[in-house]
Amino acid sequence: MAASAASAARPEVSFRRDLSEWRIVLVAWRLLVLQASHPVVAAGMGEHSTYRSHPWRRIEHTLDSGRRLFQADQEQLWREVQRLDRAHRRIRGTTEDGRAYDAHDPATRAWVLLTLFEAVAAMRELSGEPYTADELDSLYKEFAEITAVFGLPAGELPATAAELPGYLRRTTAERLEFTGAARHLLYDMLHEAPCPRRLRFLGPAGWRVLRSVVARVLTELTVADLPAVYRERFGLVRTRRGALLSRVLHRGGRAVLSRLPDRFRYRAPGVRPPSRPRRMPRQDTRPPRLDRFFREVLDQTGDGLLTARDLQAMAHNVCWQLELSEEGEARVYAAFEAWWEQLRATMDTDGDGRISRDEYVAATLAGCDRDPAYLEGGLLPALRAVFAAADADGDGLLDFAEYRVLFGGRRVHPAELSHGFRRLDTDGDGVITVAEFVRGFIDFFTARAASAPGTQLLGRP
Incomplete structure (x- = not known):
């Protein structure tokens, strides 16, 4: 009875709203690793993407596309699907080991979409506030209504939220690989990533120090947060330090953000003061x-x-x-x-x-x-x-x-x-x-x- 009252007191869930919460950045790298573990996604990244030299643009494109898909009206949603179709039309070819790949493969598209849903569910679970079964059903219905515009064949997406764990286990066991792209994202990318524009004030030395710290923290956090079935499949070890880091960041993030007004809790375009123009030299510029x-x-x-x-x-x-x-x-x-x-x-x-x-x-x-x-x-x-x-x-x-x-x-x-x-x-x-x-x-x-x-x-x- 008390449990029912507590459940009823919780606010109505919304996939669109929860996807836009700032806490999603804590599972963003985990999301990219899971996507890059699909061999078709990894092949496309390796042959058609500049993510290694422009990682921040890759993340920006992913977040922008997710916002257009799940936080816009029906017309904008349809335009974004058309944009993705055009962008992925040329992403096809043959891997070095002779396997053909095509970004329009329905199973691959289903996996990429479902990782977004799974990331939101993981964000809540890792913060100690998991969705109830009824909430997951409600969220998944909202998600399925949005993704129906992709026209995926029947059976590519699980019919209900209850089928998701089984889908994740089967896909991890039968389709996923610890690809070069996934390994690079997990262990190497941040050690060589260029400085984001907003942090250029740190200078090269300051960025190298910060990058080294962030890389170590993000690797520990991501490994700790990856699904257990994924870690077992590819021999990744969740250390005690990683587990503690995950608990502190996710639960601390929930405690802080839940007390903030919505305009600070959910993503919105940032504003920076314009830089002061400097006098230009008189020589040939x-x-x-x-x-x-x-x-x-x-x-x-x-x-x-x-x-x-x-x-x-x-x-x-x-x-x-x-x-x-x-x-x-x-x-x-x-x-x-x-x-x-x-x-x-x-x-x-x-x-x-x-x-x-x-x-x-x-x-x-x-x-x-x-x-x-x-x-x-x-x-x-x-x-x-x-x-x-x-x-x-x-x-x-x-x-x-x-x-x-x-x-x-x-x-x-x-x-x-x-x-x-x-x-x-x-x-x-x-x-x-x-x-x-x-x-x-x-x-x-x-x-x-x-x-x-x-x-x-x-x-x-």
Whole structure:
């Protein structure tokens, strides 16, 4: 009787709400490890993803997609499913051991979706406040209603929450592997991860110290929190220190967040004060700009070299932000492929399909100085394709809303986004023409002084 009264006193559960609680970050790495343990997901990550060099972007994409799927209205949900279909259409191939993989495999999609549900349930259980059987049923019905839009074949998802433990055991035993991607996420990634933009004030030495501490803590926590059937299957040991760490963080997080107002308890876009602009030097400012463009934009894989794969990843990230038809995506990919061919033909002197940062900077400076039309050989056609893709209403103009979809995101402060838009909108009419858009990039690559509008396309220096 007392148990029934206590259960009745608990607030009504909501999968959407609980997924947005800040405590979900404590099981986020666990979620990624479980997803990466599926061989199809691991193959796609290895061949088509830049997660090793851009781990924070990978996490941002995962969280953003989860928010669109589970915290939006039906129209936004449908658009996100279409976005995922387009993004995953090209993720197929054959692994080194000869196994074919395809990101549209229904069993793989079911596993990825269910790990999101399982993460929310684990978050509550690890904090000492597990869902009751009735609450799990309610949550799973909500989850199933949302994921029905994926059109998975009957039987791919468990019919009820009660069937989930059995599904997890079977999938772990029959399908999951301790893949290279899972191992890298668990043991290596944080030891080599680049510093997030918001922590750059720490400097290289400070970030290395913090990274080492966080890596050790996160590995201990993740191993301790992984399902017991997974640890047993792959011989992972839950240490006493890891178990204590898990108990302190999860229960402490619940105790703190449950006392906060909803605006602090649930995820919302953060706000940072804009950085103070610094006086620019008077010498030729192009070399450091081009060096930065190579590091932050072109080198998607983070290996210090530019290859066809980097340009493909750039095209993928452009298309990810937009809602394009198959033909629209094909035009973007074709433009980036043509850009790569121009880069390869003019910079890859030894024909090995790779361009170093020094080669890129030197060749770009020489090309722009030698030929005023040099950028027309690859970059500018790619930019026009990006502009056309972002121009959602087809009026030949980018308003701020369209610009924000293309260049916005959690890594870009709203003030920086507005600043970039105003710099490109040279006539101040509130929209950017394709000529203004292209002119800004020409300034970035050719202007020797830092006063030209396009020189701050990557933000204030």
